[in-house]
Amino acid sequence: MPPREWNAASYDRMSDPQLAMARDVMDRLDLRGDERVLDAGCGTGRVTEELLARVPNGTLIAVDGSQAMVDQTRERLGGRVEAFAVDLVELEVTQPFDAILSTATFHWIADHERLFARLAAALRPGGKLVAQCGGAGNIANVQAAIDAVDHPAFRDWAGPWNFATPEATTARLTAAGFVDVWTWLQPWPVDPPNPREYFETVILGTHLERLPPEDRGVFVEDVLAQLDEPVRANYVRLNLLARRT
Numbered sequence: 251m252p253p254r255e256w257n258a259a260s261y262d263r264m265s266d267p268q269l270a271m272a273r274d275v276m277d278r279l280d281l282r283g284d285e286r287v288l289d290a291g292c293g294t295g296r297v298t299e300e301l302l303a304r305v306p307n308g309t310l311i312a313v314d315g316s317q318a319m320v321d322q323t324r325e326r327l328g329g330r331v332e333a334f335a336v337d338l339v340e341l342e343v344t345q346p347f348d349a350i351l352s353t354a355t356f357h358w359i360a361d362h363e364r365l366f367a368r369l370a371a372a373l374r375p376g377g378k379l380v381a382q383c384g385g386a387g388n389i390a391n392v393q394a395a396i397d398a399v400d401h402p403a404f405r406d407w408a409g410p411w412n413f414a415t416p417e418a419t420t421a422r423l424t425a426a427g428f429v430d431v432w433t434w435l436q437p438w439p440v441d442p443p444n445p446r447e448y449f450e451t452v453i454l455g456t457h458l459e460r461l462p463p464e465d466r467g468v469f470v471e472d473v474l475a476q477l478d479e480p481v482r483a484n485y486v487r488l489n490l491l492a493r494r495t
């Protein structure tokens with residue numbers, strides 16, 4: 251399924267946890283500062299902005315499937331970063347990258363085989379992929395709450411998020427032409443300060459489009475009512491490190 255539009259203003263307000271998660275991931279890029287780097291799924295550019303500080307003599311390109319997210323990234327970073335909208339499974343580049351960073355994005359994409367093939371094609375030989383997304387078991391307590399609400403629009407949603415296992419991801423990365431592959435899960439519980447907006451924008455995101463706009467608020471309240479106070483989302487992140495052959 252192609253990417254959808256996000257509420258960029260709300261995501262920008264609510265994404266402190268994603269920024270905190272991303273800082274650990276960026277450290278693993280181990281940049282010199284003069285590389286050509288891609289931020290794959292840049293959101294509103296908060297992570298991109300910190301990544302930019304790590305390539306003072308390099309080039310940073312930011313892409314995202316949502317035009318609203320790309321617009322917010324451009325507003326934040328102006329001419330300092332080239333940002334454009336593209337579906338990552340259709341990504342094609344003329345000049346290959348030394349490194350690709352991606353945070354909190356891959357689990358929104360159903361076809362990881364194709365995604366990894368496109369990312370491999372966008373890297374120079376020896377180029378690095380460093381990423382993190384939701385992995386197996388991610389926000390299982392939220393999924394249980396959604397199931398308990400038993401709303402017809404969410405009863406039969408096949409593959410709502412692609413929370414892959416490290417084993418399957420290693421196999422897919424290897425098949426796509428990556429070597430030196432490392433994948434592992436990392437629990438990262440988050441207690442959002444504003445659970446209603448956080449669930450609506452960050453957790454459910456574009457999945458809420460299954461409901462008419464007037465029903466979305468009630469659905470989110472019903473899901474929250476299933477969870478203990480203070481509300482916690484039991485994130486389990488899937489970390490990926492790999493190098494292109």
Ligand SMILES: C[S@@+](CC[C@H](N)C(=O)[O-])C[C@H]1O[C@@H](n2cnc3c(N)ncnc32)[C@H](O)[C@@H]1O
Pocket residue numbers: 252253254256265268269272290291292293294296297313314315316319336337338339352353354355358359
């Ligand atoms: C949770 S946000 C993460 C943004 C940012 N990397 C961060 O860590 O805050 C997920 C992003 O993935 C993007 N996305 C989802 N599917 C995509 C696809 N197929 N191609 C490109 N971007 C996609 C969404 O538009 C959204 O901006």
